[in-house]
Amino acid sequence: MKIIVAQDYQELSRIAYGFIKDVVSANPSAVLGLATGSSPIGIYDLMAEDYAKGEVSYRNVSSVNLDEYVGLPATHNQSYRYFMQHNLFDRIDIAAQNTFVPVGTAKPQQECQRYDDLLESLPRDIQILGIGNNGHIAFNEPGTPHDSGTHIVKLDDSTRAANARFFANINEVPTHAITMGIKGIMAAKKILLVATGASKADAIAAALRGKITTDCPASVLQNHKNLIVVLDKAASAKISF
Numbered sequence: 001m002k003i004i005v006a007q008d009y010q011e012l013s014r015i016a017y018g019f020i021k022d023v024v025s026a027n028p029s030a031v032l033g034l035a036t037g038s039s040p041i042g043i044y045d046l047m048a049e050d051y052a053k054g055e056v057s058y059r060n061v062s063s064v065n066l067d068e069y070v071g072l073p074a075t076h077n078q079s080y081r082y083f084m085q086h087n088l089f090d091r092i093d094i095a096a097q098n099t100f101v102p103v104g105t106a107k108p109q110q111e112c113q114r115y116d117d118l119l120e121s122l123p124r125d126i127q128i129l130g131i132g133n134n135g136h137i138a139f140n141e142p143g144t145p146h147d148s149g150t151h152i153v154k155l156d157d158s159t160r161a162a163n164a165r166f167f168a169n170i171n172e173v174p175t176h177a178i179t180m181g182i183k184g185i186m187a188a189k190k191i192l193l194v195a196t197g198a199s200k201a202d203a204i205a206a207a208l209r210g211k212i213t214t215d216c217p218a219s220v221l222q223n224h225k226n227l228i229v230v231l232d233k234a235a236s237a238k239i240s241f
């Protein structure tokens with residue numbers, strides 16, 4: 001495991017983006033595992049900026065996202081597909097047909113199987129991850145088995161509350177999501193975990209220094225052979241080096 005502590009979010013994003021750029025420069029047909037949420041937005045901004053300068057092309061790159069709300073169509077402004085279009089895909093030259101996000105309006109069980117098949121056919125060179133305050137990765141909440149494939153989850157109250165800021169009120173936050181499982185996440189060749197802010201410090205300490213347990217889903221990342229963690233100072237405050 002490699003842990004890098006950045007001064008602030010800007011530096012964190014620049015360092016994390018460097019790993020993505022390296023992957024795409026080495027392999028123009030790379031497969032990127034992407035995440036939504038606030039943590040990776042700085043990385044996506046830098047991807048778009050470098051693309052605009054003509055420094056990197058995503059023409060032959062594919063992307064696979066972690067998760068989506070059940071029931072939200074791609075056109076809903078809180079769907080994760082919409083987030084990805086707005087924050088990244090519409091700003092770079094990635095081909096629409098090479099971008100994969102679980103389909104929230106598909107038949108849930110069939111979509112889980114389709115997604116697991118997709119993950120097998122598109123091995124990811126690198127997977128970006130954020131972490132929830134309760135240690136979740138993607139929507140794998142505490143208690144999720146480490147061998148889980150893509151599945152439907154009932155969202156934790158704390159997760160719904162954390163995401164309520166993006167909806168008119170908490171009642172509008174979907175109750176279920178479709179998520180890549182822990183097994184699927186761990187199958188990526190390289191994992192890039194980014195976390196920022198004091199609210200993540202406990203989860204980061206449990207994930208990186210605690211026991212490997214389903215109580216803290218992110219702790220399973222300690223078993224990954226190629227884990228890179230980029231934190232800001234506040235998120236790193238509770239880990240020992």
Ligand code: F6R
Nearest residue numbers: 035036037038039130131132138
């Ligand atoms: C997003 C995802 C979530 C977030 C996590 C952190 O696709 O799967 O696990 O990574 O909730 O969210 P932020 O980055 O908003 O703090």
